[in-house]
Amino acid sequence: MxxxxxxxxxxxxxxxxxxxxxxxxxxxxxxxxxxxxxxxxxxxxxxxxxxxxxxxxxxxxxxxxxxxxxxxxxxxxxxxxxxxxxxxxxxxxxxxxxxxxxxxxxxxxxxxxxxxDDGHAAAQIALLREIRPDLARIALLSDAAVSDCLRNASMSAAQKAGMHAIDVRVVGPEPDLHTAFARMREDGTQALVALENPIIGVHAAQIAERALSQNLPALFALEQAGTGGLLSYGTxxxxxxxxxxxxxxxxxxxxxxxxxxxxxLRCPDLVLDMRAARRLGLTVPPGVQQRAARIIQ
Missing domain, CATH: 3.40.50.2300 (Response regulator)
Known part of the structure; x- marks a missing residue:
């Protein structure tokens, strides 16, 4: 001692x-x-x-x-x-x-x-595309208070994948999620990547529910597993x-x-929420299920 x-x-x-x-x-x-x-x-x-x-x-x-x-x-x-x-x-x-x-x-x-992890953003997009092969338009939801490092990496990965991506930022402590999701609807967003930012984590359950209500497969950081998003991935x-x-x-x-x-520290894990998959009417490929460290039924 x-x-x-x-x-x-x-x-x-x-x-x-x-x-x-x-x-x-x-x-x-x-x-x-x-x-x-x-x-x-x-x-x-x-x-x-x-x-x-x-x-x-x-x-x-x-x-x-x-x-x-x-x-x-x-x-x-x-x-x-x-x-x-x-x-x-x-x-x-x-x-x-x-x-x-x-x-x-x-x-x-x-x-x-x-x-x-310079491959993290690309891996997120690849996971969503495995589940929804027709995916062409995504939204990146982030905390406006943080720097652009993660946003830029995610936007670059989307562009390299040939996808149309919109940058949707919210401000704490009570983010305007109504306006954020309205913008996604207007843009024709097909899936959501909720970036690993403070305000996103705090409001993950609300974000996940709004995504489900708009039929959007949503991918969150690993810490938000179980809050309602289809996928949670990362270190x-x-x-x-x-x-x-x-x-x-x-x-x-x-x-x-x-x-x-x-x-x-790089040790990414994947959590799959089958409750969200059922609400979205999606069939999750066996390959994605096999890679999941945990599957929430």
Missing amino acids: RDHVSVVGIIAAGGAPPVARFKEGMREHGLVEGENVVFHKRIAFGDSTKLAGYAQDMVRLGVDLIAAVGAVTARAARAAKTAIPIVYSVVVQPAGDELADPSGDPLANMTGVTTF SLGQAAHRMARKASQLLEGRAAVELPIET
């Missing part, structure tokens, strides 16, 4: 589950809440306007480390212009989000775990947050962020 009590600030843009996984990882590295570590948590539940204030809270509290879940969260922590070490997870493109130097190396006081946000704990432990031991290379 460590004899020093560390104070760690945790900020998350979305919900609480990744925070719990981070704390679990910290316990595995000998940092036990109530014994040798104190956590100060701030969770925005999709309201990214709160993040700058949360980062300033951590500076005022004088924490030893800031753990940021999500790129928009890490950017808010960096904008606080503090020398406090920052560790992050659930970041797609650290350099693109200005969370690493252009070569991809850590910044002076910031390192973390990225889930970047677990919880696993990324759990992996972040190792770097957090090293920073608290006195290691410098620049000594800890940014780690890439």
